[in-house]
Every structure is written in C-alpha cells, then in structure tokens.
Amino acid sequence: MNILLTGGAGYIGSHTAVALLEAGHHVVIIDNFCNSQRSVVNKIEQITGKKLICIEADVCNTPVVLKALQENQVDAVIHFAGLKAVGESVQNPLAYYANNITGTISLLEAMRTADVNVLVFSSSATVYGDPLYLPIDEKHPTSATSPYGRTKLHIEEMLKDMASSDPTWKIICLRYFNPVGAHDSGLIGEEPQGIPNNLTPYVARVASGILPQLQVFGGNYPTADGTGVRDYIHIMDLAEGHLAALNFVNQHPGWIAVNLGTGSGHSVLEVIHAYEAVVNSKIPFKIVDRRPGDIASCYAKVDSARELLQWVAKRGLSEMCESSWNFQRAK
Template sequence: MTILVTGGAGYIGSHTCLELLQAGHQVLVFDNFSNGHPEALKRIEQLAGRRLTLVRGDIRDQDAVEAALRQHGCTAVVHFAGLKAVGESVEQPLRYYDNNVVGTQRLLAAMHNCGVNTIVFSSSATVYGDPQRLPLAEDHPLSATNPYGRSKLFIEDMLRDLYRANPDWRIAILRYFNPVGAHASGRIGENPLGTPNNLMPFVAQVAIGRRDFLNVWGGDYATADGTGVRDYIHVVDLALGHLKALQRLDVPQCTEINLGTGNGYSVLEVVKAFEVASGRAVPYRVSPRRAGDVAACYADPSYAERFLGWKAQRGLADMCRDHWNWQEQNPEGYV
C-alpha cells in the first residue's frame, strides 16, 4: 500500500512512518512542518533502510492534497496533522477550528474526489470530556472541555456522518491517551517547538538542564497525591496500533478504538520514574489548575485487544528510559 501520512514529520507521525516502512508500505509524508522537523524524516529513512516521499504542504490546500494523492497513487491516509495543545486552544480557538476542523474537511473532500476511502484518524481521549466513569471505554458519553477536544469531536462526527452517507468508507478513529517515550535508538523522539505543552518533554528538559523547574498544574485534584492522573502510552506502542488499524480496515466500517495502557499515573509518579531513569533531579512547583484539564483520565483498552489484536507492551519505566535516551542524545532536539 502507498500511505499518505499527514503530519508525518511530527512526534507520533514520525514513529508511525517508521513502522509503516518497516512493514513494507510505501510512505508519502504531507507536512507543513508547523510541528514537525525535516531531520526526523532523514532519520526515519536511516533507521528503516528505505526511502519515503515528502510533499511539503498544508492540508487546508485541497488542490495540493488531491495532487499528492493522484500523483503517488495513494490507497489510504493516516491523518495526524493538527494543532494539539489544550492551553493554547483555549487562548486561540479559531486557529484550532481552522487548522483541525477545516483542514480535515478539505482532506476528506480531496480523498473523496480521488476515490481514496480508507483513513486512520488521530483522535484523542479529550473527546470523553470530564470522565463520568473510569476506565474510559469507547461507549462513554462524548463531550469536550476545551476547543482542542471540541475540534477532535467535530472531526469524529464528520467522519461518522461521512460513513453514514457513504458506507463504502473504511474509517478507524483512534482515541489516544498520552503518548510519551521515543524510539529505542534515540534517533527520533518528541521535538517540541518552544515551550513544551506536554508533561514528559518538559520533565526531560528540566532533567537535561534546559529548564530550571517543572510547573505542576494543580495539586488539589481528588487523586492520591493531588496531581492529575493520565494514561501514558509509549509512542512505539501507539505507532504499532496504527499499523494494526490499517490492517483491520479490510472491509467498510467506521470504528472508534482506545489506544492506551489502562493504567493511570499521576504527574508526581511520572516525575519520580523519570528521576530514576535519568539519575537526575527534577525540581517542580505546584501552580493553580490549568483551564480545561480534568483530574483523571485513563483507558479501558480491551476493545483494541479484541478487535485489533493489539496491546501496549511497554510500561512507565520503558517510557522514561527511552525518552531520556532521546533527550541525552538530542539535548536541543533536532537542531
């Protein structure tokens, strides 16, 4: 198969491109590098021992997407391209709706015009809103507590509407929890531009000395130590989940699938595990809660195991070890 991967130079996209190449697929990366880095693609090729193809472009440019799909004979799309910071989305909602929702609508229109009807969509556990029950299964009521989450929910609804209108489509909606870690080689990993918006890269930058301390957003949640609890998943496990999802899109369907471990870890548990992995202290300060955050969020991943034959294999110690290996080898990221 020739797979168009939007946002393929980003964190999750780059790891998924590597797994796709290693599985024998042809990969076409479509990226504007707003969150990705060209160096990641060079390293993917080195690790895989195979070439990929790059088209630099924005998914809101429907003509450019159509041209890429036709020229390269793409048969499926894995869609990562999107803005993803909760706090930033609260401050800049129109930017998130434009990039994420409008961009996806134009991508789907381009696919429709080119006769490509297979897509794996990068959604998020934020579509569950403030959890009514834990762990979160796919039938949990959907809502959103911030514009980022709403943009993902709008896209999910768009995909479900598309399938109802065109039941020949093959759609997998993958709801991620919190991707962390890096490839075991340390050659590719998370490369946040500016201040990291996610916990693990911020912790790593404190450990390596790029930042003085970690801000812990909220210390008064109804959790064991008062800090937010999340389901962290190794990015390689996540990438392998995309490969499994593509394999299961052999018949028309529209399916939602959680990709998580089923285990929740608090912010302070992650900090302590990272200190063990790195041998470095990670000083922190507790700050007021961040708008749009919830106390706890972790998956029921049993459907993924039943339907995809997929299960996360790497634990928190592996996540911290591999992320630290990446950070030590690349103290300034891909620069």
C-alpha cells in the same frame, strides 16, 4: 500499501512512519512543519533504511493533497495533521477550529475526488470530556472541556456522517490517551518548539538543565497525590497500534472508534519519580494553578483494541522514561 500521512513528520506521525516502513508499506508524508522538524524525514529513512516521499504543504491546500493522492496511487490515509495543545486552544480557539476542522474537510474532499476511502484518524481521549466513570470505554458519552477536544469531536462526527453517506468508506478513529517516550535509536522523539506543553519533554529539558524547573499544573485534584492522573502510552506501542488499525479498517467498511492506551493511570508525580530513577537525580518542580480545560483523571478500557485490532501496549512507564531520556541525551 501506499499510505499518506498528513502531519507525518510530527511526533506520532514520524514513529508511525517507521512502523509502516518496517512493515513493508510505502509512505508519503505531507507536513507544513509548523510544529515539526524537516530533519525528521532523514532520520526516519536512517532508522528504516528505506526512502519515503515528503511534500512540504498544508493539508488545507486541497489541490496539493489531491495531487499527492493521485500521483502516488495512495491506498489509505492516516490523518495526524492538526494543532494539539489544550491550553493553547483555550487561548486561541479560532486557530484550532480553522486549522483542524478546515484541514480535515480539505483532506476529505481530496480523498473523495481521488476515490481513496480508507482513513485512520488521529483522535484523542479528550472527546470523553471529564470522565463519568473509569476506566473509559468507547461507549462513554462524548463531550469536551476544551476547543482542542471539541475539534476532535467535531471531526469524528464528520467522519461518521461520511461513512453513513457512502458505504464504501472505511474509517477508524483512534482515541489516544497520552503518548510519551521515543524510538529506541534516540533519533526521533517528542521535540516541540518553544516551551513544551506535554509532560515528558518538559521533564527531559529540566533534567538536562535546559529549563530550571518543571511546572506541575494542579496539586489539589481528587487523586492519590493531588496531581492529575493519565494513561501514558509508549510512542512505539501507539505507532504499532496504527499498523494494527490499518490492517483492521481495510477489511471493515463503516465507522468505528477505538481507544489506544495501556488501561492504567499514573500521576504527574509518579512520572517525575520514574524519570528521577532513570536520570539518577532529583527533578525540581513547582505546583502551580490548574490549566483551563484539564481534568483530574483519565485512563482507558482497552478491550476493543485487544479484541478487534489484536493489539495491546507492551512497554511500561520505566521504558517510556528511559527512551525519552535517551532521545534528550542524543540531542
């Protein structure tokens, strides 16, 4: 298949591109590189030994997206492009609504004109808000505690409406939990610009001496050690989940949402200690105030992914930390 990845040079997009290319698909990337590196495209090709097409553009530019769909005879789209930091979205909500929602509308308009109706959407567990019960299944009520989460929820609802309006649409929303780690090659991984918003790249930079200490946001949550608990999933497990989702949705018209996680949670302190075991040294940290929009615990029920997509996460926390550190050292 010919597959368009919006935001395909980003963290999740780049690893998914590797999985798709290695499975024999042809990949086209559209990325504006606002939070990714142009060099990643060459690294994807180096890992796979295969060429891809990369278009530097914003997904909000509908004519460019339409041209990419038509000229490359695209069969399906995986939509990653979007701003993604919870804390930043609280500080600047308008940017998140303008970018994430407008970008999706632009993409959908281009897809409709090009008669491309297969879509995998990069959603998030944030659509569940503060969990009413754990583990979280797909029937859990949706809500959101941040503008970022609300953009994901609004987009899911838009996509559901698209599928209801036209029975030819095939749409799956993948509700990610917390992707971490890197490709085994050490060539690609999570490399945010500026101070990282996510835990493991922050830990990696502290472990390598780039940053002096880690800030742990909140030490008084109702969890075993007081720090937030999340369902951390290895990035290559997540990438392989997209391949499984693409195979599924191509045969199933309509709209569906599926969790991608491991089914278990780890606290921030557990992740720090696992990383310390990998680097064989202590990682300095300081517990500071909670961030607005954060919640205490969040981990997935993953039965739907297993039954529908024939997919399960295979890699554990140690492998996540090892691959993250391997990527950090390779830089």
